[in-house]
Amino acid sequence: MIEVNNLRKVYNTGAAAVEALKGITLSIKQGEFVAIMGPSGSGKSTLMNVLGLLDTPTAGSYRLDNEEVSGLSKDRLAVLRNKKLGFVFQAFNLIPGLTAVKNVELPMLYAGLKPDERRRKAVAALERVGLGERLNHRPNELSGGQNQRVAIARAIVNNPAVIMADEPTGALDTRTGEEIMAIFQQLHREGATIVLVTHEPEIARHAQRILRFKDGLLISDETVENPISVAGKEVVG
Amino acid sequence: MNLKEFILVALEGVRNNKLRSFLTTLGIVIGIAAVIAVIAIGQGGQAMIISELEAFGSNIFQIYPDYKEGEYTNPRDFTKEDITIIKKLSPEVKYLAPMKFTRGEIRSAVGKKNARIIATTADYEQIRNVEILRGRFFNAEDDAVGRRVIVLDEELANEIFGSENPVGQRVMIEGRDPALVIGVIKKRESQLPGMQPDRRAYIPISFLEGGNQWQYVHVLIGSAAGKDVVYKAMERTKLILERRHNAPGHYASYSMEQEMEAVNKVTGIMRLIISCIAGISLLVGGIGVMNIMLVSVTERTREIGIRMALGAKRKDILMQFLIEAVVLCSIGGITGILLGYGGAMIVSHFLKLPPLVSWWTALGAFLFSAVIGVFFGIYPANKASKLDPIVALRRE
Ligand SMILES: Nc1ncnc2c1ncn2[C@@H]1O[C@H](COP(=O)(O)OP(=O)(O)OP(=O)(O)O)[C@@H](O)[C@H]1O
């Protein structure tokens, strides 16, 4: 699903160049649930942005779903983000003026779906994350956990090949974080490919595989023997 | 995304920023409202003046001796033969009548009233498009024999006869012979403020002059055979008069066409000046829209980043902001049209003019405001669409 070879990213910020990724090689298969860990500044977000086609690498190759993506046009990248990727951010990144259902409709708006189909799928996605009752609430009328669920609904609504989550529980308390992880595990059980960045070992151990980063380098790649399993039923319904 | 969806997204944006949207469009609203109000009042006034002039009769012209100071000489006055010969020699002149004005009290058995008395001939009925209410206007035979008949305007008839039918009754004309009322005609109400034509009575000029030897007739009123021969008719008439009276260059003419041209010219200049002012105010309004759209793009950078992350292409973002600007300006335009028309109605209520806004003026104003939106929206929209998704997302 994801194949990265000797990926480099250098930020040129006036004074000094920062090498955030110093040659990363890794691959993630379809259906995997991968956690990325590492200290602050180790390049986790940089990698996620490159994998998420939001940022372009300085060097190296990146194949997403068997397609080499370096050198693609901006519009082509937009189409790939739309069709193949779903994002969940630490800061939720919902559009404040739009209701939950309108926020979830956005990726389908850009995919060119008809309004009634968009609405139907958005409602279904919100129901999947347990927010069937909050369709017409705006982000400021929802709790952090609920907002993150709206964001997850938005990430999954186009059936993406990979879900990218950069510290999705970072802004939430432990209990709410657990609920969010239950949703990710449920999605994983249903066959989704998930890449998740986290600081917290507890959260990371919900995944099957942990990649550790340090100073822009991948330093370890381990399989989680006994992933913490949250009974998703009560949250996911 | 199709246009309808872009408009819906733009409307969401407008709704989410109500106060700002209102302030943004204010410049456009005021500009368009001013244009519409001025056009409404101007067109209403112009239409009224023109209808006033047209009611006077179409293809009308007047001829009079052009006396320089102190050089009055009798021989230039008009005679009955002048009219006969002009009508015979110039096919462009369809009707031609003398006019001589006097004043006097007209008295019936029931009442009396001072009136303006116009002595003329039967042609006058056609020239001025006289509308008969009762009886008839005097005819060629009345002219020929100098019959003592009189035609009253309806107001005068009401005042001196009350509810009685004046036709067939006798009236005394102050200082003259009694006359038989043969008709009542409709009075032409002037719609122009402050113009109240006085009561009028009409008598054959042969009655006034006691025969066919007229004295002191200084006005000829005529009607040309067509709109395009008015000038020719006037020139020909003057030429014949100059020859007959041996007075080259001593006759002047005046036509309704000239009058209308003058009106059109004045209103044209007025409109030009107002268009300039409106143009400036709309330019300022447009710059205001651009300014706010730029602020909006900066403020909504994160939203733009989110939309790009979710798959919005360059074109999608460009269209979103462009259409938002157009929608803003169009809303401003519509509001301005309504406001301007309302203002025009109030103003014209006090001036007693009918406000007039043709549908194409309203449509033009609307389209123009939309064009302002495109023109001043393109730069901010382009700026928004060129953002880098990751840069936009990182912006707080
Ligand atoms: N836009 C940028 N311009 C310049 N340097 C940057 C930029 N973004 C990140 N960096 C630098 O690249 C390095 C990696 O940053 P990155 O955000 O990927 O770290 P991270 O692992 O996500 O850290 P955290 O856990 O704190 O989120 C850091 O040294 C950071 O200062």
Ligand SMILES: [Mg+2]
């Ligand atoms: Mg980070």
